[in-house]
Amino acid sequence: TVPQIQATLRHSNRLKKFSEPWLLPHGALAKKHASKLKLPSQSLFNKTIALLFSKRSTRTRLAAETSATLLGGRALFLGRDDIQLGVNESPRDTARVIGGMCQGIFARVGEHEEIEELARHSPVPVLNALSSLWHPTQILADLLTLHEHAYLFEENGVAPPPDGIAGTPVFQELRPLTVAYVGDAANVLHDMLVTYPRLGHKLRVASPPQYRAPAEVWRRVEELGCDKDIWWGEDPKEAVKGADVVVTDTWISMGQEAEKAERLKAFEGYQVTEEMCRLGGANPNWKFMHCLPRKPHEVDDEVFYGPRSLVFPEADNRKWTIMALFDNLFGRWTHESYTKPQ
Numbered sequence: 001t002v003p004q005i006q007a008t009l010r011h012s013n014r015l016k017k018f019s020e021p022w023l024l025p026h027g028a029l030a031k032k033h034a035s036k037l038k039l040p041s042q043s044l045f046n047k048t049i050a051l052l053f054s055k056r057s058t059r060t061r062l063a064a065e066t067s068a069t070l071l072g073g074r075a076l077f078l079g080r081d082d083i084q085l086g087v088n089e090s091p092r093d094t095a096r097v098i099g100g101m102c103q104g105i106f107a108r109v110g111e112h113e114e115i116e117e118l119a120r121h122s123p124v125p126v127l128n129a130l131s132s133l134w135h136p137t138q139i140l141a142d143l144l145t146l147h148e149h150a151y152l153f154e155e156n157g158v159a160p161p162p163d164g165i166a167g168t169p170v171f172q173e174l175r176p177l178t179v180a181y182v183g184d185a186a187n188v189l190h191d192m193l194v195t196y197p198r199l200g201h202k203l204r205v206a207s208p209p210q211y212r213a214p215a216e217v218w219r220r221v222e223e224l225g226c227d228k229d230i231w232w233g234e235d236p237k238e239a240v241k242g243a244d245v246v247v248t249d250t251w252i253s254m255g256q257e258a259e260k261a262e263r264l265k266a267f268e269g270y271q272v273t274e275e276m277c278r279l280g281g282a283n284p285n286w287k288f289m290h291c292l293p294r295k296p297h298e299v300d301d302e303v304f305y306g307p308r309s310l311v312f313p314e315a316d317n318r319k320w321t322i323m324a325l326f327d328n329l330f331g332r333w334t335h336e337s338y339t340k341p342q
């Protein structure tokens, strides 16, 4: 729900602010609260989250492992070549067995149905770390990044002073934005479609006609009433008209390697460049986001490594948002227990 999304984003920003002191051995805050079992670093005490990943990952895995460590617990990586699943054992039995020993499952799967099946049979919560249809945790990081850079979209564009010990950016309200997505209709875009309009932002999407969101995704978009704030066409220049943010993703998602030649041809002309956005009439101050990993097809180096790019703060924020989800779903630390005198 929207309140849950908003609460999670705020919680991510707090965790970012409050996590650093626990890392300093003699930090005054850590010392003051050391005797209380209510620190972020004790939230997952004695708990293990299984990372059940059947596809590669850099960011999601790093975010999960490092944040479970900061929360005082363990993330246990179970790759496709490590366990019996898929070769000697069914998803149903695997979910039951993992759930008997771990407190949560963070799963990266191929077909979306695989994660539904795990969730049906798991005795503990299952969180989606990417499926063929959705990538929900990515969108939380994207939104946190936009909130932390909200000043970029304001008239005066002045950054507020950071408010965390490690220079954590301030979490600010966002004005309604126009967000353009140019490229393949895949999992990341699907979650944008069901999220941004509900938070008051408009989406403009350009993709070749044969690469559109599947019916089940579009049904969800309509169910949530998001379709009225989405423009979808074929022309990338038209899509970036008035865009405050331009987003793209790889044209060849994991598992689509055999379609490479066909896809590169279909997406010709969709590469995000300065010229495309200038000719299309993007907000002159537009910013760029990408979930990564990036290939040079979908965005050129000038944009990707240039001053408009938010891609690395966006990658860093995978950690704080996943940490907030772990804490909320499996942990026991809250901001209130930290701030209120015990």
Ligand code: CP
Residues within 6 Å of the ligand: 056, 057, 058, 059, 060, 061, 130, 138, 291, 292, 293
């Ligand atoms: N953005 C993202 O999910 O990256 P990884 O595939 O490296 O986890």
Ligand code: NVA
Residues within 6 Å of the ligand: 130, 186, 187, 188, 249, 250, 252, 253, 254, 291, 292, 293
């Ligand atoms: N659409 C991409 C996202 C990677 C994070 C994929 O599924 O490979």
